[in-house]
Amino acid sequence: MMAKTARAAAAWRTYREVTRPGSPKLATRIRAIPRMVRAVVRGDYAGLGKGKLALLGLGVVYLVSPFDVVPDFLALIGVADDFGVLLWLVAALLGESGRYVQHEHQVIEGHLEER
Template identity: 80%
Template structure:
């Protein structure tokens, strides 16, 4: 991912998280485990298991000592990890925000039924 593309992705994520009425950063972060459980149970159709698996691979790639571009190639090696991190953060924060909105709609739907 090019430097400009990483910066653009980070900016889009920042704008989405700070948009008025949008779930805040910590709300999104706390929703990630609930979202993963809901996807695994099939209770949240906004995200498939395939996409969840791709996100899990991103986590494994960041944590793995084995890289496509070795870290001893200082700037290039670290840049690929940072690119994956930005993609992963943007994807998780974006999707968890949509999940929080989904939870709110479900709760409102149940409240209107009562």
């Protein structure tokens, strides 16, 4: 029951962050994810460490992998662990990509001010 409440709270926080006035919109955040990953790998964006990026990658691997910690045939428990990982992954990616978009805007504004 506690995990269900935590997942609902995480989903609510993500929704509020994405819909906050002045915040990057959902489509902008999604399009920024590949740029963010490249920037982290190149070392151009320190807001997301390579360790957390690797953890996010493991989350993707876990979701697409045919092997599960809790097999899906165990009623709802097997699906619930996948859903929990999916919810965490989406919340983490959308939150971090929003911060990355704001970082990009600050960098662009900084370059414009230098001119």
